[in-house]
Amino acid sequence: MSFAILRFEKIKSLSDLKGMTSHWDRSRLTPNADPKPHPEAVQFLHGQDPVAEVERRLPEKRRKDAVLCMEGLLSASPEYFRPDNPSQAGVYDPKRTEAWVKASMAWLRKEFGDRLASAVLHLDEATPHIQVAIVPLDRTTGRLDAKTQFGRAELRRFQTDYAKALKPLGIRRGVEGSQAKHQDVQRYYGLVNAAQEPPELSLRDKAALTVGRTTETVEQLLAQAADSRMVRDELEKAQSRLRASEDRANREQDLRLAAETARDVALDQAKQAKGTLASQVRELPLAQILPFLGYSRRHKDQDSEWIGPAGPLTTEVAKGKPNKFFLQDAGQGGRGAIDLVKAVMGVDYAGALGWLARFVTEDALVADAAAEATASARELMDKVRTAPEPVLMLSPDAADRAQVLQKLEAVGLEPTEASKLQGLGLVGAARFGQRLHVAFPLFQDHHTDPNEQPVGYVVEDLSQPQARPRRFGAPGIWRFTHRSGYEGADRLVHVFTSTPSEALALWNIARLEQGFLPQLEQDNIQRTVYVATGWTGQEHHTRLMTRAKADQASLVLAYRDDDWSRAHRQPLAQEAQKQAIPTASVTGVLSLLTLQSFAQLWLAILREGAERLLERLTAAREARRKRQQEIEAAKRGQGRG
Structure with a gap:
């Protein structure tokens, strides 16, 4: 049996409307969409420019808090689009889909007329669906009136x-008059694209249930009760009774019993873990958690003052209260690890609990659990390991993402390049209180799998070049590849540097081909891989060099001349020598121009012009050559003496 799906959500501001549009036309990253869709995967069926079409219909006089438009989502259960295999996400029957599109658009035009501002068909996700923008105008008064x-x-x-x-297509309505609540588009969007197997409850879902909250996963479990394995047997019995019974009340009761079975399973799982995780997390020392939130001690061997992305933080260690803290910029304090993560990362209780779960050992959780819940606790930890809470919650706000692009452009990145990095998921926005940082994802190795999750993040405040970047989560590398496009080029070069911003500066300087970095400007270079290694360990160094040797790549070390950068350069140089990999260094250009970093060199080129700065560099190189000649001549004179 296939069911019709129709959901609506309010759009109250133009910024939200623009954010909706960027999702519709895929101008922003859409994780659940096919990264390589076919050309017709996104089709505007009505109103090519949603923002303009909505604005054209809005009355000149309207309340500030008025709903500007309703975003709607239309679809059907997967059995309609792929009857042979409903759980195979991304597959659909073209003829069935075309018939559904025609029927849906005919209903939309008949029902809403000119109030229908725009409609788009998405075929690049798990299940085909149409998203629409409807301006809620009262037909009589012409005023916005979403409430009515x-x-x-x-x-x-x-x-x-x-x-x-949709009835001629074999699609029917859900149970009318049931207790199911109308869900907004964003929540139901995930349910439409979900597979038909019942979702596993994550640690965050169970933690949320212990404090009386219902997460999207639990709602998805309930919404999919009619298709889930957990209640499939019950449904088959219920459907047989439906066919045998003429009594509508009995039919509805059978369906409700099936849905309640799924709900009871979810609640039973949550009760098994109730209280166990929270009690363990509350005992975690703040000094253990703070480094994973990008914080470092202001003074060595002291735990009372810390510096990090959300601003200065103090604890009351000296007063014998090590678990109390205060964020100076936000004027906000708290007690314990849960309050700390909520304040720094801006998440709710369940989000903080899920994030902190990585620090709770299986033995501690099992020991603290009731005897009958031991197996459940072990299963719980397995789920945490396979699907952990993100180490950093990136800001989804369109204004924050735009501001990050502006920050990248301010340090010399062209707008198209900045947007490309954001689209590839190599840069994001992270907000800590009132501060917005650029976030770069870290991976264990060369990032080639688009589904691979970051093990950590580096956050940089690009408006303060002297500020050291901060790491969230586990150590790893940040990297991206530049292809030269030179015909006949066959060389591969790996460039190792300290931070992502240094890598971007090196990329820009090398593309000028003005002689600042001759090792990176040769015509026979086919690909240049830029790797930021400021947050790596020995195991990463070995893997990086093994990968470089397997690729037959040349190495270029491009580190700043400071203690922190040298500490990361030296082990890489030693590993390269150990594996006999050709290696060059370009750090000398910074000392010749008395600059501290390649980011400073790039900004100097933009400020002074490449030609003028190159004259300075040439003069410095010549002066250095003469000094070396004088030193050698003096040594020869001493030898003769």
């Missing part, structure tokens, strides 16, 4: 009428 136009009674009518329009 999309009230409960109207939403129920829309569900019924849309299902009638």
